[in-house]
Amino acid sequence: QQKVQQSPESLIVPEGGMASLNCTSSDRNVDYFWWYRQHSGKSPKMLMSIFSNGEKEEGRFTVHLNKASLHTSLHIRDSQPSDSALYLCAASTNTGKLTFGDGTVLTVKP
Amino acid sequence: DAGVTQTPRHEVAEKGQTIILKCEPVSGHNDLFWYRQTKIQGLELLSYFRSKSLMEDGGAFKDRFKAEMLNSSFSTLKIQPTEPKDSAVYLCASSLARVGEQYFGPGTRLTVL
Numbered sequence: 375q376q377k378v379q380q381s382p383e384s385l386i387v388p389e390g391g392m393a394s395l396n397c398t399s400s401d402r403n404v405d406y407f408w409w410y411r412q413h414s415g416k417s418p419k420m421l422m423s424i425f426s427n428g429e430k431e432e433g434r435f436t437v438h439l440n441k442a443s444l445h446t447s448l449h450i451r452d453s454q455p456s457d458s459a460l461y462l463c464a465a466s467t468n469t470g471k472l473t474f475g476d477g478t479v480l481t482v483k484p
Numbered sequence: 485d486a487g488v489t490q491t492p493r494h495e496v497a498e499k500g501q502t503i504i505l506k507c508e509p510v511s512g513h514n515d516l517f518w519y520r521q522t523k524i525q526g527l528e529l530l531s532y533f534r535s536k537s538l539m540e541d542g543g544a545f546k547d548r549f550k551a552e553m554l555n556s557s558f559s560t561l562k563i564q565p566t567e568p569k570d571s572a573v574y575l576c577a578s579s580l581a582r583v584g585e586q587y588f589g590p591g592t593r594l595t596v597l
Contacts, residue, residue: 471529
C-alpha cells in the first residue's frame with residue numbers, strides 16, 4: 375500500500391525552464407517532508423526538507439507544503455542539465471522512519 | 485569526516501547462498517537504516533536501529549533478512565538463503581537525530597543467479 379504518491383513519473387524540461395514536482399502522503403500522522411535527489415548510479419542525497427506550512431527557498435529550489443492536504447511540491451527554476459536525476463519525496467512522523475515515494479525522473483534537455 | 489561506508493560494492497551470489505553486507509554509519513550518528521532499491525519497488529525500508537536497538541525489522545522481509553548492529557559504528561545485513569528476486573541495490577543510511585537528514589552510503593549491488 376503506497377503511502378507517498380509522486381507525480382509526474384517523468385518530466386522533460388528545456389534548459390533554463392521550470393520543473394514542478396508533486397508529492398502527497400495518505401498517512402495523516404506524518405509531520406515532516408523531505409526531498410532527496412539521486413543521480414544515475416549514485417545514492418540519494420537530501421535536497422530540501424520542510425516541516426511547516428508555507429514555502430521555503432534555497433537558491434533555484436523552492437518547496438511548498440500544505441499540511442492540511444499533506445501535499446508538497448518542489449519547483450526548480452532555471453533548470454540545468456546537471457539537475458537531471460530521480461527526485462524522491464519522503465514523509466515521516468516523529469519516529470524518524472521515512473516512507474519514500476517512487477520518484478519523478480527529471481530530464482533537462484540542453 | 486567520513487560518510488557512510490558500505491562493503492562490498494558489488495556481490496554476486498548463487499541462489500541459496502548466504503551473503504553478509506556491511507555498513508559503517510557516520511561517526512556519532514544514532515540512527516541506522518537499511519533499504520533495498522529496485523526499479524519496480526523503489527526504495528523499501530528493511531530495518532531501522534536507534535542507538536543499536538532494533539526499532540523496525542521490515543515486516544515482509546523478516547523471514548530471510550536479518551540486520552544486526554554489533555556496535556554503534558558497525559552493522560551487518562544477512563540474507564539467508566538468497567533468491568534471484570533479492571537482486572537489487574542495498575543502501576545503508578544514518579542520521580544524527582530522530583527527525584534529521586539521512587545520509588546514504590554508496591550501496592551494494594547484489595546479483596543473485
